[in-house]
Amino acid sequence: MWKIGFAFWASWQMLKWTAVAVAVLFVLYLWGGFNGAFVLAVLAAVLGLWGLKKTLGGYYEREQSERRYTR
Known part of the structure; x- marks a missing residue:
């Protein structure tokens, strides 16, 4: 159940x-249209x-x- 909850939370963060x-x-x-600032912003995004x-992948791996699994 934890995996599903984390997957939904991580998907929400990405969206x-x-x-x-x-x-x-x-x-x-x-x-400003398609200019240098826009290209830099796309790169930053x-x-x-x-x-x-x-x-988020690192959090999941950790x-x-x-x-601990209890069985």
Whole structure:
């Protein structure tokens, strides 16, 4: 049951921060169009989301390795 809960929580985090990144990129595009600042913001958003995915994966790996199974 824990795996399902963590998967839903991690999916929610990815969706939430993806929506924030898309909103910021949309505002930047409306403000200045496709320019250098927009490209840098896209790069920052992609790297930030990739880092979030790696971090959540690290949390999952750590919890799996430290989890005690009682049977």
